[in-house]
Amino acid sequence: MGTVTGDELDDLVVHMSDVGVRRGTTHLLSGVDWSVELDERWVILGANGAGKTTLLRLAAAELHPSSGTVHVLGERLGRVDVFELRPRIGFASAALLQRIPAEEKVLDVVVSAGYAVLGRWREDYESLDTARATELCESLGIGHLTERMFGTLSEGERKRTVIARSLMTDPELLLLDEPAAGLDLGGREDLVARLSELARDPDAPATVLVTHHVEEIPPGFTHLLLVSGGGVVAHGLLEDVLTSENLSAAFGQDLELERLGDRYFARRRGSR
Numbered sequence: 001m002g003t004v005t006g007d008e009l010d011d012l013v014v015h016m017s018d019v020g021v022r023r024g025t026t027h028l029l030s031g032v033d034w035s036v037e038l039d040e041r042w043v044i045l046g047a048n049g050a051g052k053t054t055l056l057r058l059a060a061a062e063l064h065p066s067s068g069t070v071h072v073l074g075e076r077l078g079r080v081d082v083f084e085l086r087p088r089i090g091f092a093s094a095a096l097l098q099r100i101p102a103e104e105k106v107l108d109v110v111v112s113a114g115y116a117v118l119g120r121w122r123e124d125y126e127s128l129d130t131a132r133a134t135e136l137c138e139s140l141g142i143g144h145l146t147e148r149m150f151g152t153l154s155e156g157e158r159k160r161t162v163i164a165r166s167l168m169t170d171p172e173l174l175l176l177d178e179p180a181a182g183l184d185l186g187g188r189e190d191l192v193a194r195l196s197e198l199a200r201d202p203d204a205p206a207t208v209l210v211t212h213h214v215e216e217i218p219p220g221f222t223h224l225l226l227v228s229g230g231g232v233v234a235h236g237l238l239e240d241v242l243t244s245e246n247l248s249a250a251f252g253q254d255l256e257l258e259r260l261g262d263r264y265f266a267r268r269r270g271s272r
């Protein structure tokens with residue numbers, strides 16, 4: 001990816017150069033070079049344990065690299081106050097989902113992202129925030145659930161609530177960790193369609209979505225980072241990088257990729 005100058009960095013939402021993450025003697029990531037530009041929508045695809053969540057946590061400024069450099073929204077990790085950086089990033093993570101109290105009202109789960117982040121006076125902004133949270137819930141198909149307790153929602157409804165929350169602060173970077181995991185077929189298809197709408201919205205932030213399955217790639221996503229064993233197998237434009245060969249290399253199996261319209265499917269070669 002070459003050396004990037006200061007001016008070029010301003011246009012990059014994420015820039016990683018020769019990044020490694022180590023825990024003891026284990027290398028979670030090594031030699032990762034990756035950049036995300038303002039108008040790009042990236043999918044990170046790879047097998048269990050490939051390093052996808054570790055990459056996302058670096059981009060979320062939740063983790064520092066052990067080696068190499070990571071810039072997020074023009075700021076270098078290690079040289080920036082992450083508490084100032086994180087509010088500019090929307091991160092719908094599985095960890096966040098687990099931390100939300102079961103008795104919290106859906107609308108409050110979404111709206112409170114704004115309070116926590118901006119530390120503004122509730123009285124002044126309450127109605128504006130409520131209107132925005134309601135609009136986000138409606139756009140994600142949970143507009144009828146805003147008064148429900150979070151703990152009473154289905155898995156799919158919870159995922160959408162967390163995505164709505166991550167958009168509440170109007171982030172410059174949106175990170176989605178396995179948004180379709182655990183959903184039934186209908187739930188997955190509905191979420192894929194909504195994420196596709198978001199991806200095609202020119203006002204939406206630069207987005208990075210982590211998944212294990214090519215079937216979950218929403219149309220409108222533009223780029224793909226294929227990872228395996230803590231390293232990058234291939235990266236670039238989705239339609240160039242998503243091939244049977246690259247997929248087989250990333251998953252260590254002889255896989256056959258099929259494209260049907262703007263969706264992808266994969267199976268082991270020779271299987272019926």
Ligand SMILES: Nc1ncnc2c1ncn2[C@@H]1O[C@H](COP(=O)(O)OP(=O)(O)OP(=O)(O)O)[C@@H](O)[C@H]1O
Binds near residue numbers: 027052053054212
């Ligand atoms: N603190 C740690 N110490 C040692 N190994 C770790 C630590 N955290 C993560 N790992 C290992 O690093 C590897 C990458 O983890 P990561 O969660 O990034 O993978 P992933 O691609 O998101 O996996 P999955 O798809 O299963 O969620 C895994 O093998 C994991 O067991």
